[in-house]
Every structure is written in structure tokens, then in C-alpha cells.
Amino acid sequence: MDAAATPPDDRGRLSALLRLWPYARPYRGLIALTFAAALLATLAQLAVPLITAAVVDGPIAEGDRGGLVPLLGLALVFGVAEAGLFFLRRWAMTQSCLAIERDLRGALYERLQRLPVAFHDRWPSGQLLSRASSDMSTVRRFVGFAAVFLAVNLITCVVVAVLLLITYWPLGIAVLLTTVPLTVLGQRWERRYNVQSRRVQDEQGELATDVEEAVQGIRVVKSLGRRGLVFDRFDTKARRLRRLELDKVRTLALLWCVFELHPQVTLALILVGGAAAVSTGALTVGGMVAFVALFTVLLWPILSLGWLFAFAQETASACDRIGELLDEPLTVTDRPGVVPQPVGSPARLAFEGVGFRHPGPAGPVLSGVDLVVEPGETVALVGATGSGKTTLTSLVGRLHDVTEGRVTLDGVDVRDLPLTQLRGIVAVAFEEATLFSMSVRENLTLGRPDAADADIAEALRVAQAEFVRDLPWGLDTRIGEQGLSLSGGQRQRLALARAVLGRPSVLVLDDPLSALDVHTEALVERALRDVLAGTTALVVAHRPSTVLLADRVALLAGGRIAAVGTHSELLAAEPTYRDLLAQESDLAEVIP
Numbered sequence: 001m002d003a004a005a006t007p008p009d010d011r012g013r014l015s016a017l018l019r020l021w022p023y024a025r026p027y028r029g030l031i032a033l034t035f036a037a038a039l040l041a042t043l044a045q046l047a048v049p050l051i052t053a054a055v056v057d058g059p060i061a062e063g064d065r066g067g068l069v070p071l072l073g074l075a076l077v078f079g080v081a082e083a084g085l086f087f088l089r090r091w092a093m094t095q096s097c098l099a100i101e102r103d104l105r106g107a108l109y110e111r112l113q114r115l116p117v118a119f120h121d122r123w124p125s126g127q128l129l130s131r132a133s134s135d136m137s138t139v140r141r142f143v144g145f146a147a148v149f150l151a152v153n154l155i156t157c158v159v160v161a162v163l164l165l166i167t168y169w170p171l172g173i174a175v176l177l178t179t180v181p182l183t184v185l186g187q188r189w190e191r192r193y194n195v196q197s198r199r200v201q202d203e204q205g206e207l208a209t210d211v212e213e214a215v216q217g218i219r220v221v222k223s224l225g226r227r228g229l230v231f232d233r234f235d236t237k238a239r240r241l242r243r244l245e246l247d248k249v250r251t252l253a254l255l256w257c258v259f260e261l262h263p264q265v266t267l268a269l270i271l272v273g274g275a276a277a278v279s280t281g282a283l284t285v286g287g288m289v290a291f292v293a294l295f296t297v298l299l300w301p302i303l304s305l306g307w308l309f310a311f312a313q314e315t316a317s318a319c320d321r322i323g324e325l326l327d328e329p330l331t332v333t334d335r336p337g338v339v340p341q342p343v344g345s346p347a348r349l350a351f352e353g354v355g356f357r358h359p360g361p362a363g364p365v366l367s368g369v370d371l372v373v374e375p376g377e378t379v380a381l382v383g384a385t386g387s388g389k390t391t392l393t394s395l396v397g398r399l400h401d402v403t404e405g406r407v408t409l410d411g412v413d414v415r416d417l418p419l420t421q422l423r424g425i426v427a428v429a430f431e432e433a434t435l436f437s438m439s440v441r442e443n444l445t446l447g448r449p450d451a452a453d454a455d456i457a458e459a460l461r462v463a464q465a466e467f468v469r470d471l472p473w474g475l476d477t478r479i480g481e482q483g484l485s486l487s488g489g490q491r492q493r494l495a496l497a498r499a500v501l502g503r504p505s506v507l508v509l510d511d512p513l514s515a516l517d518v519h520t521e522a523l524v525e526r527a528l529r530d531v532l533a534g535t536t537a538l539v540v541a542h543r544p545s546t547v548l549l550a551d552r553v554a555l556l557a558g559g560r561i562a563a564v565g566t567h568s569e570l571l572a573a574e575p576t577y578r579d580l581l582a583q584e585s586d587l588a589e590v591i592p
């Protein structure tokens with residue numbers, strides 16, 4: 001992620017900006033209108049110095065008052081045209097820029113949704129947030145403002161240079177020569193600025209990650225009394241960001257300084273050179289006025305080019321950073337040509353020689369896992385902490401893909417099913433119940449938007465989550481991050497209700513009752529038995545009470561299934577199993 005280490009070449013910068021083109025193409029008509037309006041407005045603006053020259057050399061020099069009227073009328077027409085074109089440019093630019101921003105934001109959000117869990121494991125969420133927010137706003141400001149001015153100002157510079165050469169070529173050439181050091185210095189500093197701006201953007205992402213973690217983990221931080229430590233870490237990064245920002249601003253200041261100085265020095269040169277030319281008769285007074293006036297039109301484009309180029313660099317970095325997300329491969333995706341296949345309800349779930357390793361140097365988490373869960377059967381997965389239980393369950397709904405072997409449903413490899421079908425078949429409840437800032441009903445029906453009220457009532461009964469009916473607005477009460485806070489146990493019960501809603505054909509429960517008190521757990525288990533009888537279930541279990549829900553138990557050890565049998569068979573034959581459950585039972589006994 002440290003792409004800031006090497007400065008990309010100018011072609012790289014341009015291609016980074018050109019990444020925006022697919023999003024801009026649908027609005028090319030509006031973009032063309034923007035550029036045309038901006039260009040015509042600039043040309044209208046350029047007419048004024050030329051008319052001024054005509055006024056000085058014509059009516060003023062000859063004392064012809066009558067000749068003034070048409071020229072002033074012409075100047076007025078150009079002024080009005082410039083104002084109209086200004087409005088047109090703003091209108092067309094806003095339309096296209098907001099539409100491009102919406103499309104790019106949509107593409108990025110969609111990509112983030114489709115990227116595999118392994119990607120989200122790897123990427124700090126602050127980095128994703130800063131790319132989706134601050135980088136996106138940099139792109140918007142560039143597209144909606146800077147890009148047009150960059151192009152128009154460059155064109156203005158070229159047109160004015162030609163007019164200067166036509167007006168009085170020796171002075172025109174002198175003016176052009178003054179831009180050579182400007183270009184050389186500008187290029188060097190822009191390269192430096194580009195590296196610095198990428199570093200700043202990356203550091204902003206780091207900082208956003210810290211803020212997000214600190215907010216999410218506020219309870220842990222406070223209870224451990226480590227506010228100081230967390231603040232110090234944040235402060236160190238904030239200081240580093242400040243330093244990097246200052247480096248960036250220093251380069252920018254140098255750049256601006258040169259771009260500010262250049263027109264002033266050049267203007268002095270023009271005045272001296274022009275006066276000399278007028279005194280020798282090589283240039284008329286009107287010509288000299290036009291030359292100075294034309295050069296004044298150049299002041300803003302030259303001044304702005306410095307920061308417009310810097311802005312372009314920053315936007316190229318933002319495009320790179322957004323592009324890194326858009327380029328991330330979708331490793332867990334539909335295979336080409338997959339079509340829905342018949343899978344029974346309940347289905348037969350089989351792990352066949354399954355192996356899994358996370359990307360990176362660590363060894364495999366699972367290897368050679370063979371396990372069959374017959375239709376309608378419930379298998380409990382028991383294993384020491386870190387033995388790979390969650391990993392194994394995540395392979396069923398393809399949150400991760402196996403790196404060896406296959407997982408099948410009724411004999412069909414899960415990778416040969418469209419993801420939408422697979423995720424309709426497999427319902428999951430995780431130990432950490434995530435609820436969204438939506439109503440209870442929306443949270444429940446997230447996976448099954450068409451669920452009937454009767455299904456919802458049944459799911460709430462099974463999960464012993466009928467407490468939601470007592471919330472201020474019942475099922476319509478907004479919960480989650482921005483809504484009403486629920487206890488850990490309440491959240492877990494809602495997440496369980498969400499999983500069992502509509503009686504899925506395969507149910508994966510990753511220790512879904514861990515936050516419940518013994519009494520509620522017993523009630524949930526009693527109701528759950530009924531659901532489990534009609535579905536194929538894989539249940540990660542730490543407590544004997546959860547294990548008792550299962551028809552068979554699979555013991556996971558050393559990355560493979562070490563033993564399979566009923567609870568009593570394993571208790572009798574497997575010391576590891578006995579030890580694992582004994583620890584939990586001991587704990588259960590001390591609970592009053």
C-alpha cells in the first residue's frame with residue numbers, strides 16, 4: 001500500500017487521471033459543452049484588449065468620437081456573451097461532475113461489497129473510508145473545477161502567445177523564453193509534490209483507521225484505562241501527518257512563489273521592451289496597450305497553472321488510491337457460465353479433502369478435512385480456540401474459498417452455484433452479531449426481503465427475541481449503530497432470528513448462543529431443536545448444552561477432523577474432547 005515510495009512518471013500520472021474517462025464518457029456531451037463554453041468565454045475575454053488597441057490607435061488617436069460607439073458596442077456584446085457563457089459552463093460542469101461523482105462512488109461501493117472477506121481482513125477500514133470520502137472529494141473538485149480550468153488556461157496561454165507574437169514578435173519571443181525556467185522548475189517540484197501528496201493521503205487513511213478503531217473499541221480502551229496510550233499513538237500519527245502536510249505545503253509554496261513571480265518580472269520586461277519599441281516606432285501605442293492588456297489576461301492562467309498542476313497531481317494520487325480498490329481482484333465470484341442448480345432442502349453438506357490457508361507465509365489452517373452433514377442432520381463442530389472452526393464454517397457460504405478440495409451441497413461444488421443462489425440456501429449467524437442502523441424488521445429480513453409476517457413471528461419465537469415487540473415502535477424501531485442500543489444477548493438473538501428466518505436449507509451457526517444467560521439459552525435451544533430437525537446444520541459449539549443440540553459432533557484438531565461421533569461416544573473415546581468440554585462444564589457449574 002506504500003505506493004508513495006516511488007514517484008510515478010508523468011505518463012503514469014496522466015494514465016491515472018485517464019482512469020476517470022470510463023466514468024466521464026457517458027457525460028461527454030455535457031463535458032464538451034463545458035469546455036466549449038469555457039473556451040468561447042476566454043476568447044470573448046481576449047477580444048477586449050484587441051478592441052482597446054483599436055480604440056487607442058483609431059478614435060482616440062484620430063479624435064473621432066463617432067468611431068467609439070461601434071467599438072464600445074462590440075465590447076459590450078463580448079461582455080454579455082462572456083457572462084452568458086459563464087453561466088452555461090457552470091451549469092454543464094455541475095451536471096456532469098455530480099453525475100460522474102455519483103457513478104464513481106457507486107462503482108467503488110459496489111466493489112467494496114463484492115470484494116472477498118480476505119480483502120477486508122487485509123485492508124484497514126480507515127484506508128477504505130478515506131479513499132471513499134476524501135479521495136473521492138478530491139476527484140470531484142478536480143473534475144468539477146480544476147480540469148476545465150487546466151485545459152482552458154493552457155489553451156488561453158497558447159492563444160495569447162500567438163496573439164503576442166502577432167502583435168510584436170520580438171517581445172513575444174522574449175515573453176515565451178521566460179516560461180522555460182518556469183516549466184523546468186515546475187516539473188521538478190511537481191514530481192516532489194506528487195510523492196508528498198500521496199504520502200499525506202496514505203497517512204490520512206492511517207489516521208482514519210485509528211479514529212475508527214478507537215471509537216469502536218471505546219469500551220475496551222476505557223475499561224483498560226489506556227486512553228493515554230491510544231491518544232499517544234493517535235498523536236504520533238497526527239504529528240507525522242502534520243509534518244508530511246508541511247512538507248507538501250512547502251513545495252507548493254515554492255511552486256506558487258515562482259508562478260507568482262514570473263508574471264511580475266515578465267510584465268516589467270514587457271514595459272521596458274514595449275516602451276523602447278514604441279520610441280523607435282516599431283510598435284504603436286495601441287499595440288503596446290494591447291500587448292500589456294493581453295499579457296494581463298495571461299496573469300490568472302499562469303498563476304493558476306501552478307496549483308492546477310499540483311491539484312492534478314493530487315487527483316492522480318487519489319485516482320491511484322481509488323483505482324487500487326477498483327483493481328482488487330474479485331476472487332470469490334461466480335464462475336463463468338454458472339447457472340442455478342437443483343439443491344434439496346435440506347441439502348447434504350460435504351467437505352471433501354478441504355484445505356485452507358490465508359494468503360501470506362502462515363501455514364494452512366485446515367488440511368484434508370473430510371466431513372459429511374446429511375440432509376436434516378445437525379453436526380456440532382468442537383475444537384480448541386484457533387483450531388479453524390470459524391474458518392471451516394466460512395467455506396460453506398463462500399466467505400472464503402477453499403484452497404484445496406471442495407465443499408459440496410447435494411454433490412454440487414459450492415463454486416458451481418451462483419453466489420446469489422448459494423447465499424439463499426445457506427444462512428449464517430455469527431458469534432458477533434452485527435446489526436445495521438435500520439428497523440428491526442429490515443434487520444431481520446435482510447437476507448429474505450420477501451419474508452411474511454408469520455415467518456418473522458416464527459423466527460422471533462425460535463430465537464426468543466420477542467422482546468422486540470416491547471420496543472417503542474415494535475418491529476419498526478430503528479436499532480443498530482444510530483438507533484436503539486441492545487444488549488449483547490439481545491443482538492445475538494436477533495442475529496439468530498435473522499438466520500433461521502424462512503427455515504433455510506443449510507444453517508451455519510458460529511457459537512450463536514455465547515452471549516445468552518443459561519435460562520434464555522435453554523429456551524432458545526428448545527425452540528431451535530424444532531428448526532434444526534428440518535435443516536442441515538453445522539454448529540460451532542463451546543458448551544456441552546450447545547453440543548447437545550447436535551446429532552453428531554466433529555472434533556477439529558491440527559487442521560483436520562480428528563474424530564466424529566455422538567457426544568457420548570466422543571466423551572468416552574477422545575480425551576481432547578473431554579478436556580475441551582470439561583473446561584466449559586466446570587465454568588458452567590460455578591455459574592449460580
Ligand SMILES: Nc1ncnc2c1ncn2[C@@H]1O[C@H](COP(=O)(O)OP(=O)(O)OP(=O)(O)O)[C@@H](O)[C@H]1O
Binds near residue numbers: 121385387388389391
Ligand atoms: N485473516 C486472517 N489472516 C491470517 N490468519 C488468520 C486470519 N483469520 C484467522 N486466522 C488464523 O486462522 C486460525 C483459525 O482461526 P479461526 O477463527 O477459524 O479459529 P476458531 O477455531 O474459530 O477460533 P475461536 O474458537 O477462538 O473462535 C487462527 O490461527 C487464526 O490466527
